[in-house]
Amino acid sequence: MLTIPYALCEAVSDLTAQFLFQPQIPANSRDIVQLSVDWAGEFETRHRSTDWAEIEYLEAIDRFFDQKYREWLETAPARSLRRNE
8 A cells, every 4th residue: 555644645735725716727637636746745845854833834835836836827838727717
């Protein structure tokens, strides 16, 4: 059985949920999942030694999402986007 760290699962869930509130999202829902998984891995790597008692997790992941989302929007082909309605 594959064991996935809880923190990684939490990050995937939190990042995926952020897409619900964005004006544009990937046209293919599988791309949302892939972006969330990739970004969660990057977030966990960056914060491997973060003491969450000193830093607010939700603020950190929200800032991370905002940065990654803006970067993604700048490079995503228009045909791969759809309005989030």
